[in-house]
Amino acid sequence: MPELPEVETIVRTYRHRLVERRIVHFASTWPRNTRPSAALVRRRIVGRRIERLWRRAKYIVFDLDDGSHLLVHLRMSGRMEWATVDAAGTARRFDPPGPKGQEPPRHARAWWDLDDGHRLWFCDARKFGRIVHTRDFVAATAGLGAEPLDDAFTPEALQALLLARRRRLKPLLLDQAVVAGLGNIYVDEALHGAGLHPLMPSDRLRDGEIDRLHAAIRDVLRRAIAANGTSFDWIYPDGRMQEHLAVYGRAGEPCRRCGARIEMLRVGQRGTHVCPRCQRVPSRTRTRRRGDRTYT
């Protein structure tokens, strides 16, 4: 389940392999996930040079030399694989090489051939991933919220986002239109780091709590990137952050901070992990009506 740190790790792995390369072929065996269409994307990107590879939210972004952009979203189970193509046109994988190294990776859905004889595979078991080509990057990403590791993401910026609505912290932080890049793992970790309960209404945080949440979000993302992300299953290997998680996947185990048992509850249809002692449940007493909000 790639979130911001996992996508960032993939971008860092592939950047030196892809930048300056020219795309010589593209094909998709699952056209539904390719926009505007596999044929159109092929026509538009073949012959283009990749100028930059970077990340926006959970999107892998290819800047192409004609000013257009290719966006890849891994969603639930998307992943990349890397291979060489020999003179006979046989692709040989070497990320995890198969028994013969030749067969397409499991759940291969699309591939790009590059001018230096390499092939980039896009694999996706659940087929939720998306490959989008756009000539208007700004419009294509207009719905995305704040980038949490950007300089512009200050405690004041977070405060404005929290106070502008009254939503429970967990669904709010999961909402890509508000803060972009967080998923289930890192929202739970950030809330625990800040000592805040997932059900806390966003407009009830005091300044100190907002500062703590801001620091906790950035801290957990930075530490996760440094650990190459979190690896729970075959979808995303090589990360080490799972060894350092405070609450996610630790229901029933003792809190590393206070020793209380980590609990799992359900918030907005998502499994949610909390320490009942470090993250106290908000009382429902102070229900303010619309128009009663205080801004600073």
Place this chain on the structure above:
DNA sequence: TGAATTGTTATCGT
């Protein structure tokens, strides 16, 4: 067999 997972969209309620 059902639970789990992401993010979008449609729908219901306040």
Place this chain on the structure above:
DNA sequence: AACGATAACAATTC
């Protein structure tokens, strides 16, 4: 009316 919560959905693995 606008916003927030909720449900459905795409598809597969364990």
